[in-house]
Amino acid sequence: xxxxxxxxxxxxxxxxxxxxxxxxxxxxxxxxxxxxxxxxxxxxxxxxxxxxxxxxxxxxxxxxxxxxxxxxxxxxxxxxxxxxxxxxxxxxxxxxxxxxxxxxxxxxxxxxxxxxxxxxxxxxxxxxxxxxxxxxxxxxxxxxxxxxxxxxxxxxxxxxxxxxxxxxxxxxxxxxxxxxxxxxxxxxxxxxxxxxxxxxxxxxxxxxxxxxxxxxxxxxxxxxxxxxxxxxxxxxxxxxxxxxxxxxxxxxxxxxxxxxxxxxxxxxxxxxxxxxxxxxxxxxxxxxxxxxxxxxxxxxxxxxxxxxxxxxxxxxxxxxxxxxxxxxxxxxxxxxxxxxxxxxxxxxxxxxxxxxxxxxxxxxxxxxxxxxxxxxxxx
Amino acid sequence: xxxxxxxxxxxxxxxxxxxxxxxxxxxxxxxxxxxxxxxxxxxxxxxxxxxxxxxxxxxxxxxxxxxxxxxxxxxxxxxxxxxxxxxxxxxxxxxxxxxxxxxxxxxxxxxxxxxxxxxxxxxxxxxxxxxxxxxxxxxxxxxxxxxxxxxxxxxxxxxxxxxxxxxxxxxxxxxxxxxxxxxxxxxxxxxxxxxxxxxxxxxxxxxxxxxxxxxxxxxxxxxxxxxxxxxxxxxxxxxxxxxxxxxxxxxxxxxxxxxxxxxxxxxxxxxxxxxxxxxxxxxxxxxxxxxxxxxxxxxxxxxxxxxxxxxxxxxxxxxxxxxxxx
Numbered sequence: 156x157x158x159x160x161x162x163x164x165x166x167x168x169x170x171x172x173x174x175x176x177x178x179x180x181x182x183x184x185x186x187x188x189x190x191x192x193x194x195x196x197x198x199x200x201x202x203x204x205x206x207x208x209x210x211x212x213x214x215x216x217x218x219x220x221x222x223x224x225x226x227x228x229x230x231x232x233x234x235x236x237x238x239x240x241x242x243x244x245x246x247x248x249x250x251x252x253x254x255x256x257x258x259x260x261x262x263x264x265x266x267x268x269x270x271x272x273x274x275x276x277x278x279x280x281x282x283x284x285x286x287x288x289x290x291x292x293x294x295x296x297x298x299x300x301x302x303x304x305x306x307x308x309x310x311x312x313x314x315x316x317x318x319x320x321x322x323x324x325x326x327x328x329x330x331x332x333x334x335x336x337x338x339x340x341x342x343x344x345x346x347x348x349x350x351x352x353x354x355x356x357x358x359x360x361x362x363x364x365x366x367x368x369x370x371x372x373x374x375x376x377x378x379x380x381x382x383x384x385x386x387x388x389x390x391x392x393x394x395x396x397x398x399x400x401x402x403x404x405x406x407x408x409x410x411x412x413x414x415x416x417x418x419x420x421x422x423x424x425x426x427x428x429x430x431x432x433x434x435x436x437x438x439x440x441x442x443x444x445x446x447x448x449x450x451x452x453x454x455x456x457x458x459x460x461x462x463x464x465x466x467x468x469x470x471x472x473x474x475x476x477x478x479x480x481x482x483x484x485x486x487x488x489x490x491x492x493x494x495x496x497x498x499x500x501x502x503x504x505x506x507x508x509x510x511x512x513x514x515x516x517x518x519x520x521x522x523x524x525x526x527x528x529x530x531x532x533x534x
Numbered sequence: 535x536x537x538x539x540x541x542x543x544x545x546x547x548x549x550x551x552x553x554x555x556x557x558x559x560x561x562x563x564x565x566x567x568x569x570x571x572x573x574x575x576x577x578x579x580x581x582x583x584x585x586x587x588x589x590x591x592x593x594x595x596x597x598x599x600x601x602x603x604x605x606x607x608x609x610x611x612x613x614x615x616x617x618x619x620x621x622x623x624x625x626x627x628x629x630x631x632x633x634x635x636x637x638x639x640x641x642x643x644x645x646x647x648x649x650x651x652x653x654x655x656x657x658x659x660x661x662x663x664x665x666x667x668x669x670x671x672x673x674x675x676x677x678x679x680x681x682x683x684x685x686x687x688x689x690x691x692x693x694x695x696x697x698x699x700x701x702x703x704x705x706x707x708x709x710x711x712x713x714x715x716x717x718x719x720x721x722x723x724x725x726x727x728x729x730x731x732x733x734x735x736x737x738x739x740x741x742x743x744x745x746x747x748x749x750x751x752x753x754x755x756x757x758x759x760x761x762x763x764x765x766x767x768x769x770x771x772x773x774x775x776x777x778x779x780x781x782x783x784x785x786x787x788x789x790x791x792x793x794x795x796x797x798x799x800x801x802x803x804x805x806x807x808x809x810x811x812x813x814x815x816x817x818x819x820x821x822x823x824x825x826x827x828x829x830x831x832x833x834x835x836x837x838x839x840x841x842x843x844x845x846x847x848x849x850x851x852x853x854x855x856x857x858x859x860x
Contacts, residue, residue, distance in 0.1 A: 204757075205757070206735065206736055206757055207735060207736075207756070207757020207758055207759075208722070208723060208735055208738075208743065208745060208749070208757070208758065209723060209758070210757060211723060211730065211732055261633070261638070263636070264633070264634075264635060264636045264637075264638055265636065265637075265638075266636055266637050271675070271676040272675060272676065273675065273676050274674050274675050274676065274677065276675075277675060323636075323637070325635070325636060325637060325784065325785050325845055325846050326785045326787070326845075327785060342759045342760050342762075342763040342765055343763045343764060343765050344765075345760070345765065345767075346767055346787070346845065347673065347767055347844075348637075348844050348845035348846075349675070349676070349844065350637055350845065352675065352676075361675075362673075362674070362675045363760070364673065364674050364675075364723060364726055365722065365723060365745065365758065365768075365770070366758055366759065366760030366761060366765070366767070366768040367673060367711075367760070367767045367768060368760045368765060368767055368768060370759065
């Protein structure tokens, strides 16, 4: 089996295809600290892409509550149970990825290690996830890590560097686009074997019972081709998401917001990097959750990321970059922080976003002389 | 007695009459002879064909090959429970779990199939039957249907492992799900989850939101992407439980746009019995050609849905020889 270097695990790993790197890689940053699980992203995606017959329990985008929630049910804990905890030596993964589980003479004939959820696991997304088990002591919210905690995890297809779905498909009906790294299931070629459903560690490929083939997040490719962000990104009312491209051929660029946040500053981390698929949705970890838990989810960079996040007020460039989240419906491919503003440009070099580092504020008098009226704070 | 003719003329006429009469008798005799001879010849031929068929049948039995018996008319083309199958020669074909390519079948659950075939001189019908205690008819997340396929080589050296590059095979594939689609109606979400409720599907008329009736507005089909892309698996207007495919190696399976095969599968008493039938020859170069008195190779594959069989996770046989009755 060919080998390729996986920067997320700090070492080379086996992967069945020796495909070229895409020209650039579509990528997302989700700030978990800002997500309120309003599900606007879920509804935007579902209304547009998966509101058809056979797609009743298909959510290309979902938001779940950690630590106990998950859609499909226990999608991650089941695999973690079978694989055991990830072991890191510094930034290098010491345990084996899902592509390295099989041993012996037939190991080449084994698909990536995975499991198949049952029908019931898709039946009740979010039900019971938010039931609380205790209260945080008064003032505890400001004490950093809580003894009782939860957070929201928004999930879409990771458009992985080394997609397990693609590696598992015996018909090669799944492909990764050279132009932007978006991973797609060929709807003409798929024969519904569900090998991709089994192999994807994120369970982001779904079986459609009416079309009887597999479907997955298409990365809103018709929008991306027009320089627009995905619907889940555009609709996010908390502005927790940024959608752009990582540099794949050449060094990460300081002026590319995705490169800057993910590769240069390492503020946002991949989800379950130990699986080895090279996922491209990067999360800013929640600052109030115990590190040990987060390190299973996001790998060894959690503490460093948290330090950066807490120090954002004095980190103008990084702060400016984060302020561009949700500032435009178009994809920012270049940014800069100039004085008190963060500016974003698109591929064509057009300025598409301009955001002040500090929002201007005005304090108005209690009494308005012009209208002879008193202003009241009604909230 | 008065005559208008002279004696010599009369003689002449009598002679002519005798002559013509003689010819007539001769022709008659020859005719009778010919008919008799023809009948005799046909009988001999039939006897000889029957003897030949018997000899082929015996040889087949000896060599472990399938004998395709010829029956006069009424080929049980879509009836796997027809009496004709009770007397058709049977070949038991061992199966093994697929372990040659990814994904492998971890554990075998079907050991063998019984293979039979009949021809009426213009069409051929195969019946495959195997033991399966569960009738798995539906597909869903992690749920798979029973199925069976027959494979024929389109080139002389095609491998039984679904052929190879430029070494094509033709495959006839039946599934229990498609049988139900054809026998009842397209197996829709409601058939899998009878208590389902959805408020609306864009541009469709409902409830009851059944395909195809509630989805007449073309705009309602936008979300049926497999169907819109022309994927044969997503065809909710399926007419046959059998699809025809060609392949030239693992992962190359391709549905033939034109299909002539028909058939039917019935599950009873813990056993599937599935008939595949089609004309001996067609004008499609990618259809296998059978001919009377000819021989060929066939192999079988079986999927046991409740044991997670799907795609490459299947049971398959090696090639077995068959000979068609002359």
